[in-house]
Amino acid sequence: MAGIADTPEDNPPLGDRVRAPRGTGRRLRGAIAHKLGVAILSGEFAPGATLSGEVAFSEALDVSRSAYREAMQVLSAKGLVESRPKAGTRVLPRNRWNLLDPDVLAWAFAGEPDVQFIRSLFELRAIVEPAAAALAAERRDSADLKIMRDALAAMSHHTLASEIGRAADRDFHNAILRATRNDALSVLSASIGAAVNWTTQFKQRQRALPRNPIPDHRRVLDAIAAKDAIAANRAMAVLVELALEDTRAAMGGG
Amino acid sequence: MAGIADTPEDNPPLGDRVRAPRGTGRRLRGAIAHKLGVAILSGEFAPGATLSGEVAFSEALDVSRSAYREAMQVLSAKGLVESRPKAGTRVLPRNRWNLLDPDVLAWAFAGEPDVQFIRSLFELRAIVEPAAAALAAERRDSADLKIMRDALAAMSHHTLASEIGRAADRDFHNAILRATRNDALSVLSASIGAAVNWTTQFKQRQRALPRNPIPDHRRVLDAIAAKDAIAANRAMAVLVELALEDTRAAMGGG
C-alpha cells in the first residue's frame, strides 16, 4: 500500500524493501534517499504526482517513519519534493530541482541518463570551463602549476581506465579551479566535472575506446603556465569539444 | 550547554531558543535549518568545528531531537555539515558547501554578505548570463518574445522599488532562461539571479539610487528578437557590468 498515488489506493511496487533486516543497515537514510532520488530523476515518480502517505510508504519500504522522513528532508532540501499538511508530499516540477547538486547529478546518472540533459550539461561546461581556464591563467601561482604538472605526469603513466588515472584527472581539473580564486566557479565546475565523470564511466560501459587525453591537457597546462588567458580559453574549449565528441559517439549520435 | 565545542564543555549561546512555545511553531524545522545555516555561512560555526551532541544542542534550542535531526539532514544535504557516529557533527570545509544552492545563497546573504563572495558571484554571472542570452537569441520562439516584451513593459511602468516591478524583472530574465532550452543553464542562472536580487535589496538598504534599467534590458531584448547571438551576448555583458558597478558603489569600492 505505498508508492505514488494520483488517486488513493493506486500503488506501484518500486522494487521492494530497501534492506532485509529491520533497521539494521549501514547508512539506511542515505539508501532511501538514493532510491527515491533515482526514482524521481528517472521519471518513475513524475512531477506533480503525490506520494502515498508517510505511514504507508515507510511501511512499504520496511523502515521507520523517522528514517523515511529524514530521507524526505534530503529530497526536499534538493528541491525534488515538497510536503504540506493534509496535501501530502508531491514531486515538484523540474525547474524547481537543484540539478547542479552533486547528489542529484549522481541520481540522474544512476539510471539511464537523459540524452537531452547530458547535452545541456556539456553546453554549460563549454561555457564555464574555458572561462575558468582563462581566469586560472591570469591568477595561478607556481604552487598551482606544480600540482597541475604532477597530475598530468600521473595521467600519462596511468590510463583513465584505472582509478588512479581518474584521480589524477580530477586533481588536474581541481587545481585549475582553485587557481581561479573563485569559490562559486569552483563549486559549479566541480559539480559538472563529477557529472562528466559519470559520462566517462558511461562511455567505458559502451566500450568506446578513449582517445589519448594527454595532448589536450598539455595544451591547457602550457597556456596557463604562460599566463596566456586567451590561449587557455581556446585550449580548454577544444578539450571540452573533444570530450563531447567522444560522448556523442558512445551514445550513438545526439 | 550547547553550541560549538572544539573542546567539550565549551558552549557559545547562539541567541537562544528558536521559538517560545514548545514545539508549536510554523515550519519549525525550516527555522532551525535557517538559523544554523546562517550561523555557518556567517562564520560563527567555523569549518572543522564539531557541534555539541544532538541531545545537548536540541535541548538548548528547545526543540525535540527529531526536529533537530531533520534540520540537520537539510544542512547535510547541502554539504554544510557531516555526521558520523561517535565523532559527532562537524562543519565541512567551504569547498564542500553547495554555494549555488538557493537556500545556501539566501543564508549567505541573510547576514553581512562577504564582499569577496559577491565578487565571485558577479564574475560567474558575467560568464554565464551573456552566453545564455546568446543561446536564447538563437532558439527563442515568438512566445518567449512576447513574455519578454510584456515583462519589459511592466518594468517601465513600475520601478524596481516596488514588488511588482521586481517581479517583472524576474519574469524577463526567466523568459530568457526558458528560451535557452537548457535546464542546467536555467537552474544555475536562476540561483545566481536570486542571489543578485539579494544584493539589489542590499543596494537599496544603502540608499544607492538605482539607475534606470530599461535601456539595458531593451538592448538585450532587441538583440534576442533579431536572433543576433553576438549582439545579445554583448548587450547582456553590458547589463551585468552596469549592475556590478552599482553594487560596487553601494559597497564602497571592492
Place this chain on the structure above:
DNA sequence: GTCTCCAATTTAGTCGGACATAAAACGGTG
C-alpha cells in the same frame, strides 16, 4: 441555485523515550 463559511477529516509535523550500531578513545598485551 449559487455562494460563503464552518467543521470534520486527513495528513504532515512534533514530541519523548528507548534501543542498536558504529567508531573513536582507552587500556592491556606482546
Place this chain on the structure above:
DNA sequence: CACCGTTTTATGTCCGACTAAATTGGAGAC
C-alpha cells in the same frame, strides 16, 4: 613501541502518541 580487544559515547533507528494545518464537503445564508 606497536598492535589488538574493550569500553565508551554519540549518532542512527525505531516506536507510538499527540498537535496542528489544510483540504474537502456540507450546512447555512443570500
